[in-house]
Amino acid sequence: MSPENKAPAAPAPSDFIRDVVEKHVAEKKYPQIHTRFPPEPNGYLHIGHAKSICLNFGIAHEFGGVCNLRMDDTNPTKEDIEYVDSITEDANWLIAGWADKNLGLKPKGKTPDTITSNGKADFQLAPIPNSELRTPNSGSAEPFYASDYFDQIYEYAVALVKKGKAYVCDLTPEETDEYRRQAKESPYRNRSVEENLDLFTRMKAGEFPDGKRSLRAKIDVTSPNIWMRDPLLYRIRHAEHHHTGDKWCIYPMYDFAHCLSDYIEGITHSICTLEFEVHRPLYDWILENLDLPRPLPHQYEFARLSLGYTVMSKRKLMQLVNEKLVSGWDDPRMPTISGIRRRGVTPEALRNFAYNIGITKYNGITDVAVLEHAIREDLNKRAFRRLAVLRPVKVVITNYPEGKTEELDAVNNPEDESAGKRKVPFGRELYIDQDDFKEVPPPKFFRLKPGGEVRLKYAYIVKCDEVVKDANGKIMELRCTADLDSKTGGATANRKVKGTIHWVSAAHAIDAECRLYDRLFTEAEPEKDGRDFKSVLNPHSLEVVTAKCEPSLKDAKPDLRYQFERLAYFALDKDSAAGKLVLNRTITLKDTWAKEAQKK
């Protein structure tokens, strides 16, 4: 295929944040665009994070910049190394082959350099340059950690104290709350610099118990924005940190650590979700009051993703895991990146989805159909077609010789000629799906029925002569005759019959455990009107069947995708072993017959 014939690349995305970046690039405001993706390692990444990853890495990718992966780990009591590892893996999976060249990592163990910028002392930690290895956690590179800057952030706090812009406060958490609500100054607000310095040093040294004192910024307790009413900068927490161990017993708050981490890393555009909008004045205040010599980062906010038929908050996802309502963070029904990956969705599909939904400041609920469309569109192009029967009914072709086997040609992917062909065995005894036979067919039923004809895909046209039942009336087998001239190339091959169904040869079929996943909730908005989201869990979100599959599926590969013709897309699950196939249903094919049948 010549390059001209290739489908045009999707136009570069455009939104209000990219407009700003584009303007800055045109003005040459920064030497390089530098974003960051900064999750707290207190849970697994979900599809909402995927939106953020696509935005931050997308901007770096489109404007020739860098996007740092950073663990925002300033609260030791909630974080864990398990999450650091999963976040690294998930982020890397999503950007692989796309923006991996723009991924900012740092040398393992490296902390900020103390440098001189414009004649002033400065802290800086640059990513490893483009040319070097950027695979996370392999060899010499690793993500950034806010906790690697605790020394520098402490220095910045001391600087604020010395400038009279921060003070040690002895109010209890409850009192602090009350004072802030009432716009009252803390009685400790006007301590001397010397006393503040002494107390802050002793806080760091571990002289005081948790909650006894805090470091607060001295801004304006009457500000209409509560975040400017002398916010906390440091709290005492005698707790072991997953990355810094027991070195610290005071930890900076998000607001203090985040802007400074951005600055230290040389971030130009700090993009976060809408709930931080009211924090932006504080973000700016801290940076502007520290006499920093390099250009300051700026914060931009966008609406987080809400998706129908699922929940997104880490707290609720954690609840589903802990209460064993799902099998784990990577249960294929979970909206986590690891769950979505295990389900069989590709990173390309997820990226296309992120592209399609756009970036705005409006809090809407995205229809899952948009996600499902992106998944089907991607899988349709790449999946190998296979014949498999989920709920088998036996069919005997009475005019087909016993013991005879034919190897019939079947295309691997009608969308992609280069995917080639394979052989599927045909014999006298077959399985078809229960749904493809109706003894009393409804109107417009194009499949097999008593006395009716149907095409067996890639094989013959058959007619159902007899329905054999057991004593209870259960269908045991369907006895059919084939038009033996009707297979491809035969005399009657072009005869038109209304329906075509899939099948497998009973003698050659192999078994596979198929896990049929459906949406986790029965309601588009599980928490609407404050109801308990667990009360609307879909009891049928997982059904397990043993499918009869064409024999070529024994070589199924974990990185390939399969379409069981006329049914759904499947991917190999990690529970598979030699001789034991386990397949996850990623998503069904569109089923216009089901829709038609529903109209009754």
Add this chain to the structure above:
RNA sequence: UGUCCGAUGGUGUAAUGGUAACACAGCGCCCUUUGGAGGCGUUAUUCUUGGUUCGAAUCCAAGUCGGACAGCCA
């Protein structure tokens, strides 16, 4: 209650003072050895009121509705 933010078909977005468009969903037709895919067509939209203007989704004002925040969480 205060502060901030937002409002365009059923849903999500575009139009940056000049013909309201795209995708998904829906509906209809064509095609089809997948009731898949594809093709064609179609339904349906600027929160309200006032103002500025030759002209407003866009600018201004007031209102209405919705969201976020008000942790020593991030």
